[in-house]
Amino acid sequence: MSKPNDFATVSELPCGMLSNDELNQILEARHGDPFHALGMHTAADGALWVRCFLPGAQSVEVINGTDKRLRGKLGKRHEAGFFEGPLKATDRFHYRLRVTWHDGQQAIIEDPYRFPPVLGEKDVWWLAEGTHLRPYEILGARVRELDGVIGTSFAVWAPNASRVAVLGDFNFWDNRRHPMRLRRECGVWELFLPEVPEGARYKFEVRAANGHVLPLKADPYALQSELRPSTASVVSHLPDYVPATEERRRANAHDAPVSIYEVHLGSWRRKNGHEWLNWDELAESLIPYAQDMGFTHIELLPVSEHPFDGSWGYQTIGLFAPTARFGDPAGFTRFVERCHIAGLGLILDWVPAHFPTDAHGLANFDGTHLYEYADPREGFHQDWNTLIYNFGRTEVRNFLVGNALYWLERYGVDGLRVDAVASMLYRDYSRKDGEWVPNQYGGRENLEAIAFLKRMNEVVGAERPQAITAAEESTSYPAVSRPTFDGGLGFHYKWNMGWMNDTLRYMARDPIHRKYHHNELSFGLMYAFSEHFVLPISHDEVVHGKGSMLKKMPGDRWQQFANLRAYYGFMWGHPGKKLLFMGCEFAQNDEWNADRSLDWHLLEHGPEADMHRGVQRLVRDLNHFMRHPALHQRDFDGNGFEWIEHSNAENSIASFIRHGADGSMVVVVCNFTPTPHNGMRIGVPRLGRYVERINTDSAYYGGSNVGTPFSATYAEHNGVSGKAHSIVVNVPPLATVMFEWQG
Template sequence: MSDQAALIKQHDLTLLAQGLHPRPFEVLGAHAMALDGVAGVRFAVWAPNASAVSVVGDFNAWDGRSAPMQRMEQGGIWVSFVPAAALGDLYKFELHDAAGHLLPLKADPYARAAQLRPDTASIVASALPPPKRLSPERAAANARSAPISIYEVHAASWRRGAAQFPTWDELAERLPAYVAEMGFTHLQLMPISEHPFDGSWGYQTLGLYAPSARFGPPEGFARFVAACHARGLGLLLDWVPAHFPSDAHGLANFDGTQLYEYADPREGFHRDWNTLIYNFGRNEVRQFLVGNALYWTERWGVDGLRVDAVASMLYRDYSRPAGEWIPNSEGGRENFEAIALLRRMNEQLGLDAPGVITVAEESTSFPGVSAPTSAGGLGFHYKWNMGWMNDTLAYMREDPIHRRWHHDKMTFGLVYAFSENFVLPISHDEVVHGKGSMLGKMPGDAWQKFANLRAYYGFMWGHPGKKLLFMGQEFAQSSEWNHDAELPWQMLDDERHAGVQRLVRDLNTLYRQQPALHWLDCEAAGFEWLDAADAEHSVLAWMRKDGSAPPVIVVSNFTPVPRHGYRLGVPAGYAIWTEALNTDSAHYGGSNMGNQAGQLLAEPVAAQGQAQSIVLSLPPLACLFLVPA
């Protein structure tokens, strides 16, 4: 056998040992190659505390004596070239701990393909996809000034294919076309990296580098990405650096020590999810995670990552009672190591994957989540606005007769709306674990439930911030989401559900067409209250601006009482206003009340701080969008 040291360049080995390699996936894992003219596979794994490591698989009858690996001088890397191995072969690593005890066979942390659960072997995958850069058009579609409306999807349960799981090609044929037709700008997939338990929805992942076998070979995912881009869609992936499950074949106790996880359970165990926490302070672990973020964006060409459970990473006392967490070096609760990881990840993507965005699911008031790292922030481009979601849904659950006492829940979000670059999320988290559906959260009889939901969607699309809606909510799915079944598409046979679907499509179209609704989405200059104080009638009115194009006025009536002769102040310079969208339109299943018949003429009557005003009819439980004629 040839000298194993020739298999890894010294430059790569030094960077790996320092935990600074930007692309560790190019070196570690399984890579088909030729050595001295002989075809085979190079296997490399990080296991610094193991006393012996072998690669076992189809090519050697899973016999650990057949392909022992050589320990390199630096970094605890073990390497072997196996001439008998080939693309498609199954394999694992056989490790002995420092005392020589045999450990359970381990899947490759850097495997780029894996078996479908319940089987757990890694698969020798095809060559790495070549690096890809986002096109200028795709990068521009991610900008703060761009309209960003995201359709969140659980790939296994959107529509089923011929088998239990749709293939990437089946998804590519239907999903991007539907999302584009609905007017969304981006598609976001819940985690698609390999995971052992369907019921985790992908959030308990063990194969961070492997597109899940549920949907077919990895090459199919490349075709799916291309199909999204062909439809003009950006593709975002859920990415989970916050935790991992403790399955014996995975990262837990990998070389007989807590290699990937914190050793102390006060740091290394998630009470909420019964999972382990990466040791964010270990250079090689940060390298593993940051490299993975770059892998998905650079090698697969995805447009961005939505980072799950960021709050759980930022705080050492997250979901822990007093005395069961370890303070940081300054005695505080912030996890400095996780903060450093997130900053490094965002900086690495900014350097090597320009135009790609990262979105944080962060549920606290941690400062500067979407501020640049150069300004002391975490470096994300956007942050989910969980406070807005919780407050506004609490308001919508109230019977309209009581809403006057909760008016502040709809206005409070504007106090901090421009402190971060926000995404307004109605995600899968709002329709699981007994929370019911969006339609089910609405009060009243069936007509009022649909009207409330339509009004709420209007409010959301008119509110500053990018948009995110989970699949099924665009047609008012009446049942809670079930990950084991496809969406109840038959509901679209009911005109009430079809009407909500038409509304979401039209809201997306209006949002994209009107610069005032998106250009200054993240800046205070793009918003002005016209009436935030009419709690008595549960009416809210505001103006969206972009600094140059005509403004858009949004008026919401959150009671079932029509308001005729409602006087509303409008800005000077615009004499005639018309309805651009009315959520009470019969087209959407509403009562068809409003101001469709004609134009609204501005009168020289001051109102709400404006020099002129219009008089209009406000439909019941509805939201109006008004534009200058």
């Protein structure tokens, strides 16, 4: 066989032989249409030819795929490993290649360039249209059988690239060996590689339209990734579909008790002082702890793969891959299953607002601003030095909506807490005049992001109605947790950042000054039922110089603990679902540090161990008492809340009633001064026995043990505070007391 430069023009080439120009493109990793050059082809004279590029091969024969009968020997056109030649056949057939390598070893292999397209016509249509609800089923690396052969199909969206190749362990990371086919209808490059197994590492080499070769790209749809600092994607099994259950639907309902334990897995607890626990070790320790503490849900800071530990997972690149920090995806599957066996829901923090600029990630993916807005006034987050998804692009919206369904359906998680929603809603978020682009109507709202959020919530509601979504939204944007058909964004819950800021500001004040700021305590009830609120004490409140929850409290050491216990009592009595960040449940002394374990030793020894254990006992009891119908059934119904006294600013006392849908009732009395009030008369609407169920001043919690005698009192006919009846109780200093009405 002749060398490529033996033929000056195409007309001089024998019929069926590849042109010199295309051959050079193959050898130089520039060919953008490999199926035109490689595989089986019919020449102009009707003869069948096979062409292949196999670096390291000495000779190549074409054999019948079933009986291994020899059908032709290919000539070596170029020493780099390019072979081609005619066959003794005119009708196409299933063939295989018998290769003799330079070391004399012989192997029979499948030719990737003999296989039909990977994507079906409906998949192509839905991808182009932006309506494919589960694009992860066909994009990325998926182990499958094609034409009777087991292998892995690779598919990646890069519509503006001139060439894309898949590189990996299976081809010695040689960028020449496996260029991909472009499906122009949807901009997806695809290739089926026989015998590539699970566990194989891979990346994509993308050549931009101008010929520039970009840094190797990780797969946006990878189901598994390497542990940082390595950045390759890993071929992994698509998790099985997890059926929805009535039990989980009820546990996630608006009228269910919900108390969420927010956890950063890397710093909840470590072994040997510095090592992360793996998924199974976390299942053995974290799940029983959260269950014993009475939490109903665990919420994990983002577990999607991310390159930088210091981002806590909020700058994710592998949106479909559970981070390798704690093991493989199968381990995460077991963790979710263990949560549900224990009766715990699992919520994931989810980050569709932005992504990091790392070269192996989504940035400039095909040589253009594919996933991000091109204009930095729209596409660059100044606060976090990250890029903003282009929510106006159908394929990007499809990518994100599909990812939401993936975690809910394929791992069976109970919900997604959507991070940084405020930054998505407004184009001028954290920007000065001239640094942002108005929408088409001249306004500041990001209409594309709003449409995306509505679409995501609608799809989740239709496809996974048992699941919940919660918005971290810090502005007064209306109807965040109302259905889209009612003009809302469609979230199930909204974090009540206003309540959190107001009440923490109040608690930080010296009790002597609190009477002048009583509205900070009560104002949240002015709008408590305008949304479906979660009351969040999250990681953001105990980091970056804000101090721990305990350190926020004023006074001497005893008063700090007493203030914190009183605040937790008020929080659990207040309408709304509850969220508490890890460590806050035992009054962690120091600010959260993501690089080390929580200070569990505070519970075991030291002069304040009893006080820390007391706070922990209180949170446990609050969570268990929250199962009382009055404290959860009507969290979002104004008829479930009734003020007794909201204007007793002089004594910094607030008292109110929580009503259950079943007629049950709990009276909550909060005293935010160090002055006890013995024999205080509290108005109530009904006669009967009122039993003290929670007293944050109990000695059991580390308090002074002031309480109502015999822990019970009976209502009398003389009413106060506009109520027909009253009870006489002892109100402890810096404490919250809850009384259950027993009729």
